[in-house]
Amino acid sequence: MEQWPDRLTNLPTTMVNRTLRSGQSINSDGNVVVLGDVNPGAEVSAVGHIVVMGALRGVVHAGSTGNENATITALELVPTQLRIATHITRPPDGSNKDKSYRPETARIRDDEVIIEEYNPTK
Amino acid sequence: MGKVIVITSGKGGVGKTTTTANIGTALAMLDKKVVMVDTDIGLRNLDVVLGLENRIVYDIVDAVRGNCRLNQALIKDKRFGNMYLLPAAQTKDKTAVTEEQMVELCDKLKDEFDFVIIDCPAGIEHGFRNAIAGAEEAIVVTTPEVSAVRDADRIIGLLEAAEVRSPRLIINRIRTNMVQSGDMMSVDDILSILAVELLGIVPDDDAIIISTNRGEPTVMDDASQPGQAYRNIARRLCGEEVPLMTLTAKKNSFFSRLKSLFSGE
Numbered sequence: 001m002e003q004w005p006d007r008l009t010n011l012p013t014t015m016v017n018r019t020l021r022s023g024q025s026i027n028s029d030g031n032v033v034v035l036g037d038v039n040p041g042a043e044v045s046a047v048g049h050i051v052v053m054g055a056l057r058g059v060v061h062a063g064s065t066g067n068e069n070a071t072i073t074a075l076e077l078v079p080t081q082l083r084i085a086t087h088i089t090r091p092p093d094g095s096n097k098d099k100s101y102r103p104e105t106a107r108i109r110d111d112e113v114i115i116e117e118y119n120p121t122k
Numbered sequence: 123m124g125k126v127i128v129i130t131s132g133k134g135g136v137g138k139t140t141t142t143a144n145i146g147t148a149l150a151m152l153d154k155k156v157v158m159v160d161t162d163i164g165l166r167n168l169d170v171v172l173g174l175e176n177r178i179v180y181d182i183v184d185a186v187r188g189n190c191r192l193n194q195a196l197i198k199d200k201r202f203g204n205m206y207l208l209p210a211a212q213t214k215d216k217t218a219v220t221e222e223q224m225v226e227l228c229d230k231l232k233d234e235f236d237f238v239i240i241d242c243p244a245g246i247e248h249g250f251r252n253a254i255a256g257a258e259e260a261i262v263v264t265t266p267e268v269s270a271v272r273d274a275d276r277i278i279g280l281l282e283a284a285e286v287r288s289p290r291l292i293i294n295r296i297r298t299n300m301v302q303s304g305d306m307m308s309v310d311d312i313l314s315i316l317a318v319e320l321l322g323i324v325p326d327d328d329a330i331i332i333s334t335n336r337g338e339p340t341v342m343d344d345a346s347q348p349g350q351a352y353r354n355i356a357r358r359l360c361g362e363e364v365p366l367m368t369l370t371a372k373k374n375s376f377f378s379r380l381k382s383l384f385s386g387e
Contacts, residue, residue, distance in 0.1 A: 019317060020279075021275045021276060021278055021279030021282075022272050022273070022275040022276040022279065023276045023279055023280070024279050037315075037317070039275050039315055040272055040275070040315070041272055041275065041276065055314075057315070
């Protein structure tokens with residue numbers, strides 16, 4: 001893993017100051033912060049972390065060049081699909097999006113994408 | 123100087139043409155001078171819905187190409203003297219008109235009319251770009267279906283990119299009983315995704331199909347619920363504050379009537 005910078009947070013960060021609607025996409029060499037929602041049909045891809053200060057309903061890919069330390073955080077995490085490095089996950093079929101409205105983070109642990117409550121100390 | 127408003131949706135079959143015909147007619151009933159422009163070249167419908175099909179001599183392509191004067195292509199409505207239609211061509215395709223020609227056309231029309239209502243074709247290609255080229259405002263029509271809302275979201279994104287300012291939303295074909303039973307997306311569900319100003323909600327009604335087939339817009343029927351919804355929308359377009367209709371499911375069964383009797387509704 002030497003090829004990657006130690007801390008992804010040192011990467012440049014793109015701020016997206018609007019809601020991404022269906023058909024719109026963001027591609028970044030660093031981290032991405034969206035001040036708005038990511039709607040179904042919209043895509044965000046970033047080499048580093050992705051933070052959505054709103055509802056994440058679309059498809060996002062963190063660590064798009066393969067960094068497994070990348071995370072995805074959203075105030076409302078109800079994605080179509082989550083991708084971190086080479087992992088691709090989707091919500092289980094028939095999960096009736098029990099509206100949580102709690103900020104959550106997705107990360108890779110033990111070679112699996114897990115979703116946990118957002119915790120700033122981690 | 124009038125307003126140029128495009129009515130669009132992305133998805134087909136959600137009621138753009140019906141909405142155009144009814145809003146246009148409702149505005150004419152409010153004594154506004156209105157022209158409706160059908161930009162769905164090759165698949166024209168608005169003339170049929172308005173019952174003006176048999177009056178077409180020249181169309182939008184003739185008008186922009188100078189085959190006739192603009193006034194010759196405008197069809198005066200058979201009911202309202204202050205309402206006109208500029209029909210689409212049926213034997214050409216969308217490329218017969220350019221965006222520059224549309225801008226020029228809209229500029230001419232808004233000098234003469236209070237409202238220029240543009241009926242946009244489905245899709246996001248040439249026809250859509252033509253339709254929005256000369257528009258200053260947009261109304262996005264959707265239905266409470268996931269696919270229609272998805273397309274509306276796409277369209278709103280494209281309108282924002284084209285700097286057509288703050289699009290407003292009409293939610294068409296709401297079935298209150300299905301919303302109440304949780305089987306249909308509610309107005310709030312749709313607004314939480316699209317996050318735009320709501321211009322109006324229109325209930326689903328079989329009468330719309332009848333009036334559309336007869337070429338008589340449903341707004342002319344005082345008893346029609348969707349007609350009332352469209353009349354409200356027209357008043358909002360004129361700057362009036364009109365509260366949203368409260369839609370309650372029709373109480374059909376004996377049991378539900380009994381229940382409402384006891385609950386004092």
